[in-house]
Amino acid sequence: MLDLLLFAVFPYVAVVLAVVVGMYRYFNARFSYSSYSSQFLETRALFWGSVPWHYGIIVILLAHLLAALFPDAWAALIAEPGRLYALELVGLALGLLALVGMALLIARRLYNARIRSVTSLLDWVLLAVLLAQVALGVWVALFYRWGSAWYLSSITPWLRSLTVLQPQIDAVVVLPLVVKLHALGGFVIIALFPFTRLVHLIVFPLAYLWRAPQVVIWNRRAGDRRRG
Amino acid sequence: MFQEKCAGCHTIGGGDRVGPDMEGVTALRDRDWLVRFIVEPDRVIAEGDPIAAALLEQFGMPMPNLGLTEAQADAIVVYLEAQAGDAPAPPPEPPVSVTAPTGDPDIGRDLFSGASRLANGGAACIACHDIAGVGALGGGALGPDLTQTHAKFGADGTAAMLANLSFPTMIPIFGTRPLTPEEQAHLAALFQQTAEVGPPAQPVGQLALAAAAGAALLFGVMHLLWRRRLTAVRRPLVKG
Numbered sequence: 001m002l003d004l005l006l007f008a009v010f011p012y013v014a015v016v017l018a019v020v021v022g023m024y025r026y027f028n029a030r031f032s033y034s035s036y037s038s039q040f041l042e043t044r045a046l047f048w049g050s051v052p053w054h055y056g057i058i059v060i061l062l063a064h065l066l067a068a069l070f071p072d073a074w075a076a077l078i079a080e081p082g083r084l085y086a087l088e089l090v091g092l093a094l095g096l097l098a099l100v101g102m103a104l105l106i107a108r109r110l111y112n113a114r115i116r117s118v119t120s121l122l123d124w125v126l127l128a129v130l131l132a133q134v135a136l137g138v139w140v141a142l143f144y145r146w147g148s149a150w151y152l153s154s155i156t157p158w159l160r161s162l163t164v165l166q167p168q169i170d171a172v173v174v175l176p177l178v179v180k181l182h183a184l185g186g187f188v189i190i191a192l193f194p195f196t197r198l199v200h201l202i203v204f205p206l207a208y209l210w211r212a213p214q215v216v217i218w219n220r221r222a223g224d225r226r227r228g
Numbered sequence: 229m230f231q232e233k234c235a236g237c238h239t240i241g242g243g244d245r246v247g248p249d250m251e252g253v254t255a256l257r258d259r260d261w262l263v264r265f266i267v268e269p270d271r272v273i274a275e276g277d278p279i280a281a282a283l284l285e286q287f288g289m290p291m292p293n294l295g296l297t298e299a300q301a302d303a304i305v306v307y308l309e310a311q312a313g314d315a316p317a318p319p320p321e322p323p324v325s326v327t328a329p330t331g332d333p334d335i336g337r338d339l340f341s342g343a344s345r346l347a348n349g350g351a352a353c354i355a356c357h358d359i360a361g362v363g364a365l366g367g368g369a370l371g372p373d374l375t376q377t378h379a380k381f382g383a384d385g386t387a388a389m390l391a392n393l394s395f396p397t398m399i400p401i402f403g404t405r406p407l408t409p410e411e412q413a414h415l416a417a418l419f420q421q422t423a424e425v426g427p428p429a430q431p432v433g434q435l436a437l438a439a440a441a442g443a444a445l446l447f448g449v450m451h452l453l454w455r456r457r458l459t460a461v462r463r464p465l466v467k468g
Contacts, residue, residue: 047457051450079342081354081363088365092435093442100443142432145369149342149355153401171400176370 006184007158008167014191021194022202035200041114049104056098057134063091063148064186068159071152078148087148088141095138102131126189126196133185140179155183230307233294235388240311245385247287254309262308266301269293270396292396331410336418337362339411348405356397359418360425365435371397378416378423386416 025032039046067074078084106127109115140147154171161168172183192198230240237246254262257279265272265280269291273280284290296304338344341362342352353359353374358367360375367374378386390412393402407415 047454048447051454051457052447055446055450075342075345079345079352081341081343081365084342084354085363085365089435089438089442092439093446096439096443097446100447142436143369145435146355146367150351150368150370153351153355154397174397174400179370 003169003173006180007169007172008162010184011162011167011187011190014187018190018193022199025194025199033199033203034197036118036197038115038118041118042108042112045104045108045112049101049108051101052097053101053105056094056096056101059094060091060098060137064151067148067151068156071156074148075152078146084146084149088146091148092138092141095134095141099131099134099138102127102134106131122192122196126192126198129185129188129192133182133189136178136182136185140182144176144179158183229300229304231388233296233392233394234304235384237291237385237389240308244287245381247291248283250308250311252312254305254312259305262305263298263301265291266294266304267296267298292394292399294394295399331413331415331417333414333417333421336414336416336421339414340367340418346405346411347408350402350405350407353415358428360422360428365431366428369430371395373427374419375422375425375427378419383416383420386419387412390415 078087109119109123109127154175157168158172172180175183189198193201234250238248238250239245241249241251243249257265261279269280270293273284273290335344339346340353340357340359342354346352354362354367356368356371358369358373358375377389381389390407393399393407
């Protein structure tokens with residue numbers, strides 16, 4: 001019963017929350033669709049936290065997504081043990097990169113008074129969940145090998161069954177506790193998405209790629225220099 | 229039905245395997261308890277039944293729920309009772325082997341590693357299991373190491389396990405995608421070959437070290453590429 005709630009009901013609750021609250025926030029508080037960058041307040045530690053975190057987590061998320069969308073191609077990709085090991089090693093390295101990055105980001109928020117004062121309770125919750133989720137992922141990658149292979153027969157069918165509204169949880173409920181926590185963690189993050197600054201991930205300024213270039217000129221300071 | 233569902237782990241008079249020898253079990257246990265345990269061992273164990281707990285401790289592995297109905301369990305108990313009736317005279321035959329191991333261990337290894345895909349679409353063994361000689365970093369660690377399968381369970385036990393794969397984590401995957409008889413034979417041959425080899429070493433340390441080195445390398449690359457990336461836009465402008 002609990003399994004049914006956690007693996008067949010909760011994912012829908014999370015996605016519905018993400019969509020409905022996300023839309024409500026978009027139409028009612030559009031300026032809150034932001035990462036609330038604190039780069040203005042501090043840049044050095046931000047660089048060593050944010051850059052590794054984002055490059056690590058984006059590639060890893062993509063891998064989770066691709067293995068769910070194209071399981072056959074994925075299976076062909078890892079059919080040779082050498083390729084499987086290469087993929088797992090790259091994944092684990094990126095996982096560690098994200099883990100260290102997130103730890104640095106949290107430390108930065110904890111120890112820098114200026115950053116701490118612009119951090120809300122929900123920010124802390126989100127950061128803790130993200131750190132736990134990445135730590136669990138690294139744990140799974142190390143001690144429940146080879147995730148990139150068993151994902152295809154234990155996780156992909158579950159995710160697919162959720163998307164066609166016929167939840168099949170039998171393959172996922174028999175997995176070890178750490179793996180189940182990691183799977184649930186993903187949906188906890190989806191549920192947190194509309195309430196936190198995580199919303200920034202759907203307002204990535206892609207339009208910058210094709211908009212006309214803008215030249216920014218600071219003319220006042222230049223004038224100062226001429227006078228001086 | 230006994231051959232199909234139980235013989236992977238149990239014998240009648242052939243000694244303990246993964247689970248206890250079933251010889252004389254009908255005299256040892258209450259009939260209703262037997263039927264119920266066969267139908268829902270997971271629940272009996274979860275309820276803290278003392279007999280089930282003792283068995284779990286002795287064999288170190290819970291009996292999986294095989295999804296049998298009460299009528300089927302009853303039929304199995306009737307069969308066990310009949311076997312017990314015959315028992316005193318000749319010791320019962322060990323279970324008949326389902327497939328004679330005429331497989332090729334090399335084909336078995338390719339099936340294990342996923343180089344050849346399983347005909348019915350089941351996951352390659354390497355995803356969850358390790359075995360000696362399957363690759364530099366070994367097989368998976370979600371399930372047990374299979375190097376000693378043949379040594380532990382013998383040809384018949386191995387054959388029956390391969391035929392059913394009635395383990396809780398495997399039923400949802402292989403229940404509808406069983407191994408073909410040829411695949412079973414090839415894998416059985418592989419297990420026979422690895423029976424004399426010791427279990428492979430755990431590569432966790434190597435793996436963690438290599439990944440940590442990779443992560444450190446990426447940090448270095450970031451430093452070289454983007455040292456100045458998040459510095460304010462204005463500062464260099466003002467300087468210039």
